[in-house]
Amino acid sequence: MSVLTIKDVTKLFPGGTKAVDSFSLEVADGELVCLLGPSGSGKSTLLRMVGGFETPSAGLIAIDGEDITRMPPEKRPTGMVFQSHALWTHMDVFKNLAFGLKLRRLPATEIKRKVEAVLELVGLGGYGSRRVTQLSGGQQQRVALARSLVLEPKILLLDEPFASLDQHLRERLREEVRDIQQRVGITTLFVTHGQDEALSMADRIVVMRDGGTEQIDRPDVVYRNPQTPFVAGFIGTMNLLEGTVANGIFTRASFSHPLAVADGPATLAIRPEALDVTPAEPGAAKVHRVTDYGTHGLLDLDLPDDTRLKAMVSHPAQYRHGMGVNLTPRAVSAYRNNAQIFRSEA
Amino acid sequence: MSTTIKVARPVDWTGIFFAVVLTLVIVVPLLVVGTWAFTNVWRFPSVIPQEFGLKFWYQTLARADVWSSITMSLTLATTVTLISAVICLPAAYAFARMDFPGRDILFFSFLAGHAFPKFGLLVAIAGIFLQLNLIGTFWGVVLIQLVGTLLFMIWIPVAAFQSVDRRMEEAARDVGASPFRVFWSITLPQAGPTIAAALLLSFVGTFYETEGAWLIGAPQVRTLPVLMISFINNQPVIQYGAVLSVLLWVPSFIALLFARRVVNSGSFAKGFGA
Numbered sequence: 001m002s003v004l005t006i007k008d009v010t011k012l013f014p015g016g017t018k019a020v021d022s023f024s025l026e027v028a029d030g031e032l033v034c035l036l037g038p039s040g041s042g043k044s045t046l047l048r049m050v051g052g053f054e055t056p057s058a059g060l061i062a063i064d065g066e067d068i069t070r071m072p073p074e075k076r077p078t079g080m081v082f083q084s085h086a087l088w089t090h091m092d093v094f095k096n097l098a099f100g101l102k103l104r105r106l107p108a109t110e111i112k113r114k115v116e117a118v119l120e121l122v123g124l125g126g127y128g129s130r131r132v133t134q135l136s137g138g139q140q141q142r143v144a145l146a147r148s149l150v151l152e153p154k155i156l157l158l159d160e161p162f163a164s165l166d167q168h169l170r171e172r173l174r175e176e177v178r179d180i181q182q183r184v185g186i187t188t189l190f191v192t193h194g195q196d197e198a199l200s201m202a203d204r205i206v207v208m209r210d211g212g213t214e215q216i217d218r219p220d221v222v223y224r225n226p227q228t229p230f231v232a233g234f235i236g237t238m239n240l241l242e243g244t245v246a247n248g249i250f251t252r253a254s255f256s257h258p259l260a261v262a263d264g265p266a267t268l269a270i271r272p273e274a275l276d277v278t279p280a281e282p283g284a285a286k287v288h289r290v291t292d293y294g295t296h297g298l299l300d301l302d303l304p305d306d307t308r309l310k311a312m313v314s315h316p317a318q319y320r321h322g323m324g325v326n327l328t329p330r331a332v333s334a335y336r337n338n339a340q341i342f343r344s345e346a
Numbered sequence: 347m348s349t350t351i352k353v354a355r356p357v358d359w360t361g362i363f364f365a366v367v368l369t370l371v372i373v374v375p376l377l378v379v380g381t382w383a384f385t386n387v388w389r390f391p392s393v394i395p396q397e398f399g400l401k402f403w404y405q406t407l408a409r410a411d412v413w414s415s416i417t418m419s420l421t422l423a424t425t426v427t428l429i430s431a432v433i434c435l436p437a438a439y440a441f442a443r444m445d446f447p448g449r450d451i452l453f454f455s456f457l458a459g460h461a462f463p464k465f466g467l468l469v470a471i472a473g474i475f476l477q478l479n480l481i482g483t484f485w486g487v488v489l490i491q492l493v494g495t496l497l498f499m500i501w502i503p504v505a506a507f508q509s510v511d512r513r514m515e516e517a518a519r520d521v522g523a524s525p526f527r528v529f530w531s532i533t534l535p536q537a538g539p540t541i542a543a544a545l546l547l548s549f550v551g552t553f554y555e556t557e558g559a560w561l562i563g564a565p566q567v568r569t570l571p572v573l574m575i576s577f578i579n580n581q582p583v584i585q586y587g588a589v590l591s592v593l594l595w596v597p598s599f600i601a602l603l604f605a606r607r608v609v610n611s612g613s614f615a616k617g618f619g620a
């Protein structure tokens with residue numbers, strides 16, 4: 001029952017860095033939105049402004065219509081999970097979880113009940129008397145999540161909570177957190193610069209760049225229909241070809257493809273899995289390397305001007321280094337002046 | 347097949363040399379003084395005292411000037427440490443958490459007092475204190491000792507506060523703690539042991555300090571070390587000085603225990619790298 005509204009928010013740090021640039025977003029009740037972008041794109045700064053740890057230079061942040069732009073963090077109905085768990089090492093697990101409840105002057109029995117319940121929720125039942133330093137990285141991060149959840153915040157904020165964990169643990173916790181988030185039904189803003197994380201967890205993804213928004217969409221839409229060449233290059237593997245369009249034909253070196261747009265420069269984006277390859281001599285491109293993943297293969301292809309392309313094939317065994325191939329894209333999108341001008345689907 | 351290569355570790359002669367010299371310079375005098383304190387008779391050619399006993403403890407502790415100087419030293423060290431804490435801890439927190447113009451210069455100025463020959467500085471200050479009628483007064487000595495504690499009481503707590511993870515403080519704000527509550531429940535306990543060590547070091551430092559105490563305080567304000575010096579200078583009986591100096595070891599030992607913690611935690615080194 002909680003909606004987060006961010007409206008035209010700008011953050012200018014002393015020294016002149018514009019970390020966030022008139023950013024707007026509305027997160028619906030129970031929705032999980034991922035902020036995805038390269039390092040320095042302003043994700044943490046935005047999240048910290050929602051949590052109250054930075055003050056916006058301009059704009060408005062509201063929860064359920066109530067303006068919280070200048071409210072100090074201790075008054076906000078938000079709960080934040082930091083990258084480096086930030087647990088209080090001089091307290092045991094129980095005290096870490098009980099601290100916020102004590103500040104709210106709950107009776108001791110109520111505190112005990114809530115803490116035990118939330119420990120069960122994150123799969124750490126019975127760990128209350130452990131010292132924080134005696135927990136593994138994954139367990140610490142779970143306690144940090146529990147510390148926020150136990151206060152039942154309206155908005156949950158997570159800043160790369162799994163960044164310091166290894167791949168396997170990261171994948172497992174990602175599923176657990178998504179699971180918990182859906183069970184509790186809490187509105188969540190999640191920062192990551194791992195696209196896998198964003199694609200697998202999010203209801204919607206916000207792709208950020210230089211403090212601004214490049215695209216806000218469902219994960220599958222961001223993947224299939226990137227609105228800018230930046231998004232196209234950032235999410236998943238993508239072949240990006242700079243070339244020119246003349247008389248409805250896009251050309252880059254020996255590669256050409258019909259493209260029904262006005263003449264001029266253009267960037268063509270083709271997914272490796274949407275690029276069909278047929279052996280041909282001399283062919284438009286030469287095979288540089290063949291990688292066999294068992295289920296499929298990946299070809300590295302070179303155009304005569306050394307532009308590198310990737311193509312996915314189902315039978316990699318039939319290709320060899322130096323072989324000539326012709327290329328037929330099944331689906332492309334094209335960009336000019338940072339905007340999409342053409343798109344075809346397979 | 348595997349081969350084991352044995353590398354003979356070269357004998358660390360430099361290390362041994364320094365260890366031996368340090369032992370001679372520090373441990374032997376301590377032993378001698380310690381022995382003297384519990385000796386009733388010890389005449390020249392003998393290596394071992396002829397008679398052990400507590401005679402001189404009774405004699406020393408029966409003197410009124412010894413008791414008044416112990417009281418003086420304790421009062422002085424406590425007063426200086428408390429005032430220093432009240433002034434320096436908030437300042438240290440400001441140094442650790444805020445950035446203001448002149449921060450670095452001000453920070454290093456605390457070191458300056460220790461970088462120059464101290465006695466020259468003291469004489470200059472004594473000149474000023476003479477004008478202000480502070481010579482020979484308790485508060486004059488407090489003032490001069492305060493200056494001496496600044497280094498410990500700023501640099502060590504700054505390092506301690508800096509090493510408290512800022513995210514921990516933010517996490518506490520996040521669950522609803524006011525800034526003061528955060529300082530009390532999170533920052534202080536996290537920095538606690540190191541700050542306790544700083545307090546102890548400044549207490550002990552004040553307790554032992556002689557030059558300033560003598561120059562500013564004499565003859566009215568007489569601390570235990572000052573009294574000990576006058577004993578050693580004026581009395582042919584070695585045991586008086588020995589007993590006093592054994593008394594003076596007590597705070598040292600406590601301080602050493604704490605100092606180990608500080609050095610081990612690495613925050614002292616961090617303070618100097620800040």
Ligand SMILES: Nc1ncnc2c1ncn2[C@@H]1O[C@H](COP(=O)(O)OP(=O)(O)OP(=O)(O)O)[C@@H](O)[C@H]1O
Pocket residue numbers: 013014015017018019037038039040041042043044045046193
């Ligand atoms: N306290 C600060 N003072 C000045 N500049 C800052 C401050 N915090 C962040 N910045 C700058 O703001 C920009 C955005 O930083 P931010 O931490 O939000 O990026 P991010 O997207 O979270 O990056 P990462 O993925 O590396 O965490 C960066 O250029 C950064 O240098």
Ligand SMILES: [Mg+2]
Pocket residue numbers: 043044045
């Ligand atoms: Mg960040």
